[in-house]
Amino acid sequence: MKSEKFSMVAKTMTGLEEILANELNNIGATDIELSNRAVTFTGDKELMYKANYWSRTALHILKPIAGFYIRREEDLYKKIYDIQWEDYMNATGTLAVDAVVNASVMTHSHYVSLKTKDAIVDRFRDYTERRPNVDIENPDIRVNIHLFKNYCSVSLDSSGYSLHKRGYRIKTGVAPISEVLAAGIILLSGWDKQSNFIDPMCGSGTIVCEAAMIANNIPPGYYRKTFGFEKWKDFDLNLWEKIKMDAINEQIEFEYDIIGSDISSEAIEIARENAKSARLHKDIVFEVKSFEEQIPPEDGGILIMNPPYGERIVPEDIVKLYQEVGNALKKNYNGYNAWIISSDFNALKFIGLKPTRKITLFNGPLECKLAKFEIYQGSKKTAKFTD
Ligand SMILES: C[S@@+](CC[C@H](N)C(=O)[O-])C[C@H]1O[C@@H](n2cnc3c(N)ncnc32)[C@H](O)[C@@H]1O
Numbered sequence: 001m002k003s004e005k006f007s008m009v010a011k012t013m014t015g016l017e018e019i020l021a022n023e024l025n026n027i028g029a030t031d032i033e034l035s036n037r038a039v040t041f042t043g044d045k046e047l048m049y050k051a052n053y054w055s056r057t058a059l060h061i062l063k064p065i066a067g068f069y070i071r072r073e074e075d076l077y078k079k080i081y082d083i084q085w086e087d088y089m090n091a092t093g094t095l096a097v098d099a100v101v102n103a104s105v106m107t108h109s110h111y112v113s114l115k116t117k118d119a120i121v122d123r124f125r126d127y128t129e130r131r132p133n134v135d136i137e138n139p140d141i142r143v144n145i146h147l148f149k150n151y152c153s154v155s156l157d158s159s160g161y162s163l164h165k166r167g168y169r170i171k172t173g174v175a176p177i178s179e180v181l182a183a184g185i186i187l188l189s190g191w192d193k194q195s196n197f198i199d200p201m202c203g204s205g206t207i208v209c210e211a212a213m214i215a216n217n218i219p220p221g222y223y224r225k226t227f228g229f230e231k232w233k234d235f236d237l238n239l240w241e242k243i244k245m246d247a248i249n250e251q252i253e254f255e256y257d258i259i260g261s262d263i264s265s266e267a268i269e270i271a272r273e274n275a276k277s278a279r280l281h282k283d284i285v286f287e288v289k290s291f292e293e294q295i296p297p298e299d300g301g302i303l304i305m306n307p308p309y310g311e312r313i314v315p316e317d318i319v320k321l322y323q324e325v326g327n328a329l330k331k332n333y334n335g336y337n338a339w340i341i342s343s344d345f346n347a348l349k350f351i352g353l354k355p356t357r358k359i360t361l362f363n364g365p366l367e368c369k370l371a372k373f374e375i376y377q378g379s380k381k382t383a384k385f386t387d
Contacts, residue, residue: 003044007031009062009155010039015361015370018186020057023187027054036055045236048241049229052159053221056183056210062144062155073106073115074154080119088156088233095120098157099145106147107224115155116145132235140231158161160228167223168278172272173204177306177341181363182210183220185304185370188359189339195256196301198293198336202260203269205286207304212280215254219247223278228305254283256301261287261294292328300335309343309366318347326351333375343368 012020017034021041024032027039027050034350043051051061068079088093093156097113097120106112117134120143125131132140142157164180186207191197199207213220221227229235258274262268265288283359287294296303305327310318322344329338329351342348343366355371362368 003174004044005042005044007013007040007042007064008048008051008158008269010041010055010058011061012039012057013061013178013181013184013362015359016057016180019080019184019187021057023055023057024051027051029268029346030186044213045234048158049227049240052227052229053161053219053243053247055163056187056214056220057180058159059164059180060144060157060159061163063158064155066154068152070147070152071106071150076106076147077115077119079152080116080154081122081123083120083154085120085123086127089132090233091130091132092125093132093140093238094138095132095141095143096134096139097143097145098137099147101145102149104147104150112145120163128339139225140322142228151272156228156232158229158232160226162247162286163220163224165224166220167225168209168280169204169206169274171204171273173264175269175306176204177363179206179210179220181361182207184361185339185341186211186318188212188370189302189337189372191302192301193254193256196259196297196299197256197301198259198261198294198296198301199211199305200259200261200289200291200296200303201307202262202271202286202303203264203267203306203386205260205274205284206245207306208258208260208271208284209275209278211274211304212254212258212283213278215252215258216257216280216283217250217252222247257297258284259287259296260284261289261291263288263290280357294325295332296336303329303333303336304343305339306363307369309363310347318344319350322347322350323352326353329353329373329375334365334377336375338373338375339370340373341368341370345369358361361374 018072021032029043031042033040098115099109099113101109109111121124121131144155144157146153164178268288353373357372359370
């Protein structure tokens with residue numbers, strides 16, 4: 001029997017839409033369309049499970065179940081009430097509602113989620129005399145409401161809690177980068193896994209852990225304990241086990257070096273613990289070292305790092321730090337492509353090299369530039385970064 005196909009929405013971060021679309025294409029998604037921080041696509045249940053397990057740059061995979069316009073507040077309650085919720089959960093089950101509201105008759109997302117929850121609960125009470133309970137942390141179904149210009153999309157969140165929570169990062173440092181952003185930067189860099197990889201300001205080790213997972217073809221969902229769809233009424237355990245088993249057989253060995261170093265011994269201790277929890281500690285060499293002292297392997301490769309921006313970590317002299325980064329790049333990183341993400345556009349100029357690419361990304365609320373510097377003999381003379 002052919003499995004039923006349906007439309008889905010994968011949510012992501014600004015600037016990662018195209019990378020996510022590629023990832024979805026690679027696992028067999030069709031009808032792929034990009035929008036703001038989201039990619040819509042078509043696939044069956046197997047593809048939905050795979051999208052959750054394999055997409056390094058997705059935050060949530062949503063399955064739309066209804067859509068309608070509302071003119072006034074009461075319409076929302078009525079239309080939500082009319083959905084056959086008994087197809088998706090039992091009266092004794094639990095639910096949570098997330099809402100995003102923009103340019104609509106209803107302006108408060110919290111109120112929209114409350115009204116949605118009331119309508120679902122009332123329907124069950126009217127039909128069964130029982131009512132589901134709310135469970136914010138671990139519900140049976142997580143309902144997602146997207147209300148934009150009075151059009152309301154109702155979806156089930158097949159991921160549950162955000163997919164950036166991979167499950168391996170047990171500790172963080174002062175200013176950790178999101179796992180999804182770290183993976184997105186590595187994929188944007190086009191690293192072909194045929195060269196060394198170094199993050200010489202690795203903090204809690206997120207970028208090197210994500211690189212090691214990519215290098216070994218370990219799915220980003222490998223360490224996660226649960227996904228939303230596992231509690232759905234139509235959950236197919238055999239299909240899910242098969243996807244996970246296939247992934248184990250698809251793991252590959254990586255021949256080159258992955259190096260994470262940081263000036264802070266405390267940060268390196270945390271990074272080691274995180275890598276150990278991901279069972280990647282044998283794949284990554286960690287060193288307590290300043291960026292200036294770090295000498296990378298001679299045969300070239302890729303450097304990706306997020307230095308302090310002067311926001312959460314405030315170095316004494318941010319300009320001097322970026323100048324020293326530039327000097328060390330020119331001196332020690334011949335044959336490397338360096339990708340540096342920072343929200344401090346002025347400081348980036350003091351690297352003293354002209355970037356060959358600049359990509360806008362957001363680290364939380366901070367607008368950042370991801371700048372690529374190609375280091376080769378003679379790049380010392382090239383011009384500076386400009387906004
Ligand atoms: C923004 S944090 C990196 C966070 C990291 N990506 C993570 O996910 O945890 C910047 C890091 O740069 C380190 N750092 C600052 N100056 C340094 C230097 N001169 N050499 C090496 N590391 C340095 C800090 O100790 C800090 O861990």
